[in-house]
Amino acid sequence: MGFLSDALERVAPSATVGITQKARTLAQAGQDVIALSAGEPDFDTPLHVRDAAKVAMDEGKTRYTNVDGIPELKEAVARKFKRDNGLDVTAADCFISSGGKQIIFNALMATLNPGDEVVVPVPYWVSYPEIVRLCGAEPVFAVADATSGFKLTPAALEAAISPKTKWLILNTPSNPTGAAYTAEELRGLADVLMRHPHVHILTDDIYEVLVYDGGTFATIAQVEPALQPRTVTMNGVSKSHAMTGWRIGYCTGPRQLLAAMMKLQSQSTTNPSSISQWAAVAALDGPQEFLAEWRDVFQGRRDLVVAGLNAANGVECLTPQGAFYVFPSCKGLLGKTSAGGKLIATDEDFVMGLLEETGVALVHGTAFGLPGHFRLSYAAANAELEEAVRRIQAFCAGVK
Numbered sequence: 001m002g003f004l005s006d007a008l009e010r011v012a013p014s015a016t017v018g019i020t021q022k023a024r025t026l027a028q029a030g031q032d033v034i035a036l037s038a039g040e041p042d043f044d045t046p047l048h049v050r051d052a053a054k055v056a057m058d059e060g061k062t063r064y065t066n067v068d069g070i071p072e073l074k075e076a077v078a079r080k081f082k083r084d085n086g087l088d089v090t091a092a093d094c095f096i097s098s099g100g101k102q103i104i105f106n107a108l109m110a111t112l113n114p115g116d117e118v119v120v121p122v123p124y125w126v127s128y129p130e131i132v133r134l135c136g137a138e139p140v141f142a143v144a145d146a147t148s149g150f151k152l153t154p155a156a157l158e159a160a161i162s163p164k165t166k167w168l169i170l171n172t173p174s175n176p177t178g179a180a181y182t183a184e185e186l187r188g189l190a191d192v193l194m195r196h197p198h199v200h201i202l203t204d205d206i207y208e209v210l211v212y213d214g215g216t217f218a219t220i221a222q223v224e225p226a227l228q229p230r231t232v233t234m235n236g237v238s239k240s241h242a243m244t245g246w247r248i249g250y251c252t253g254p255r256q257l258l259a260a261m262m263k264l265q266s267q268s269t270t271n272p273s274s275i276s277q278w279a280a281v282a283a284l285d286g287p288q289e290f291l292a293e294w295r296d297v298f299q300g301r302r303d304l305v306v307a308g309l310n311a312a313n314g315v316e317c318l319t320p321q322g323a324f325y326v327f328p329s330c331k332g333l334l335g336k337t338s339a340g341g342k343l344i345a346t347d348e349d350f351v352m353g354l355l356e357e358t359g360v361a362l363v364h365g366t367a368f369g370l371p372g373h374f375r376l377s378y379a380a381a382n383a384e385l386e387e388a389v390r391r392i393q394a395f396c397a398g399v400k
């Protein structure tokens, strides 16, 4: 009998760890590395949010809280869902965790049994299939590739649903592609879901505030309120308010599920950090105007990298509508050899060759379930992005 659990044996190690470690090793060895492999805003947490945390500490709000969050934050979350998403919810319909990831983990862990299926559009955020597997259930991959703008189509959804399907996971705007569904596109998916009442929906809206070109964010329970009783709408302050380290995520969902998540969380992390919860109240109730300024900065960076990548030999990049990622194709380079003599047989060879020869760290598409692509995170300063694009172009020009 092995020491490690069967559940853990089912889970793959993070595919991004290899590239991150290699980038670190190269940087330690003195190479000039530009890491565009991580997914966090480069802005500071806003001052009014940090101040709220300091006040919380000084006022002794440093003890255990309710498992599902302080009432003040649940109220603020309910206000947010009403204000921004038109969802008719109260604090009793809301739940706080240590990051959006713990919401997902709780919801899946509280509901999945061996044999259950979860529909995951491909490419996907790396954690979805692994959490599903950890629960002993099966991810069922539905194609959402470049031919549909990296979006799940109603036909692909219909084909992926079986009597065993317990959940559909949606993520808009998307990591890794930046694709953001319009209300009309969600309407098409909602029509399919209305025909399959046994399917629950977990929508990961963590990049909500980053929708570009004047587009409007939409979430499925808003588009089809009849789905709300079987939808978990997940969000958080990590990406919106540059608070990745504070670890606050939240959701609204069916009360029976929230009660189950509470039972689970009470036996794992108990409550999210009390101080971070007070900071999140300030983030959600405080001024939101700066979010539009940040969004404009990200949109400018998106335009910079999309133009630069499309000018690179063998690379094709769609213009995403949101988040801070692009997911271009590198198929035009496969089977060829880099200037440094590396055979580029796969997308992983491409990102490894690029890192070794230029110091630019990206993540290969296979890590997100879609070979022949790579992900670049443009949550970095413009000067860094310009230099990275220049190096990528030079590398691709040298591929013969």
Ligand code: PLP
Pocket: 039, 098, 099, 100, 101, 102, 125, 171, 174, 175, 204, 206, 236, 237, 238, 244, 247, 248, 249
């Ligand atoms: N969902 C998506 C799509 C993400 O990209 C991330 C972070 O990378 C998360 C969830 C996790 O958010 P949090 O840091 O709040 O746990």
